[in-house]
Amino acid sequence: MAKQSAQLSEVFYALADPTRRAIVSALGRGPEAVSVLAAPFAMALPSFLKHLSVLERSGVIRSHKLGRVRTCELVPKTLTPAQRWLAEQRATWESRSERMARFVETLHQEDLSRAKRQPRQR
Amino acid sequence: MPNDNRVNADPLDLVISRLVRAPRASLWRAWSDPALLRQWWCPKPWTTEVRAFDQRPGGAFHTFMRGPDGGTSDNPGCFLEVVAQQRIVFTSLLGAGWRPATPWLAFSAVVTMADEGDGTRYIATVMHPDKATRDRHEEMGFFDGWNTCITQLEAFARQSL
Numbered sequence: 001m002a003k004q005s006a007q008l009s010e011v012f013y014a015l016a017d018p019t020r021r022a023i024v025s026a027l028g029r030g031p032e033a034v035s036v037l038a039a040p041f042a043m044a045l046p047s048f049l050k051h052l053s054v055l056e057r058s059g060v061i062r063s064h065k066l067g068r069v070r071t072c073e074l075v076p077k078t079l080t081p082a083q084r085w086l087a088e089q090r091a092t093w094e095s096r097s098e099r100m101a102r103f104v105e106t107l108h109q110e111d112l113s114r115a116k117r118q119p120r121q122r
Numbered sequence: 123m124p125n126d127n128r129v130n131a132d133p134l135d136l137v138i139s140r141l142v143r144a145p146r147a148s149l150w151r152a153w154s155d156p157a158l159l160r161q162w163w164c165p166k167p168w169t170t171e172v173r174a175f176d177q178r179p180g181g182a183f184h185t186f187m188r189g190p191d192g193g194t195s196d197n198p199g200c201f202l203e204v205v206a207q208q209r210i211v212f213t214s215l216l217g218a219g220w221r222p223a224t225p226w227l228a229f230s231a232v233v234t235m236a237d238e239g240d241g242t243r244y245i246a247t248v249m250h251p252d253k254a255t256r257d258r259h260e261e262m263g264f265f266d267g268w269n270t271c272i273t274q275l276e277a278f279a280r281q282s283l
Contacts, residue, residue, distance in 0.1 A: 099165070
């Protein structure tokens with residue numbers, strides 16, 4: 001289970017980035033050469049390749065090289081429906097906790113600055 | 123503590139732990155005032171309406187969320203345990219007055235807050251019943267393939283930015 005959840009968090013990390021999600025969406029239409037995949041993105045190729053390697057490490061995509069052309073494709077089995085379900089629940093609660101934490105921290109900062117201002121008013 | 127089951131955690135349990143840089147009292151405010159809770163409960167641009175918030179055992183806890191595309195999510199439930207500034211337990215499996223319910227998403231959640239250094243350790247444990255429930259979601263067409271997953275993850279990631 002530990003191994004499984006480690007993989008799940010890698011998958012989630014991989015999909016947490018908009019560029020990488022766009023890559024995954026593009027690959028949803030079928031396998032594609034790296035150069036073709038990279039074309040719509042306004043970024044240097046090395047940066048783009050870094051995104052690909054994060055996706056590949058997580059197991060979301062795989063690639064193979066034929067001659068000078070590297071082709072990428074989705075590995076749809078990375079997330080089984082069960083894992084997907086749990087990933088969605090986790091995403092819901094993780095982002096909710098994150099929003100709550102930020103909200104509370106801001107609340108606290110406001111309280112502090114109000115407390116600082118008050119003695120001066122007296 | 124009855125629900126402190128981190129030791130024998132089930133694979134269907136989620137445990138989220140976070141150190142919040144604020145005192146426990148601030149955290150409690152965010153969890154006990156519905157006007158504050160609605161501000162962080164769901165991801166923007168979705169909005170939360172707190173339809174019932176009776177924070178005591180058996181009291182209703184009902185949120186209703188609206189999305190920009192007309193989507194809604196109705197989540198009635200009730201509080202099971204409330205210890206000020208320490209612990210909140212709630213579930214979707216019971217409604218107000220512990221009336222049994224058949225929710226679309228069955229879960230119980232245990233939220234704890236404890237002092238840690240200058241801040242507060244916040245732990246949310248969300249428990250899901252069993253594989254059958256999950257499979258029923260699947261039959262209901264909960265998973266519309268890869269793209270649904272991506273769209274949802276995208277929404278989740280956007281909200282936390």
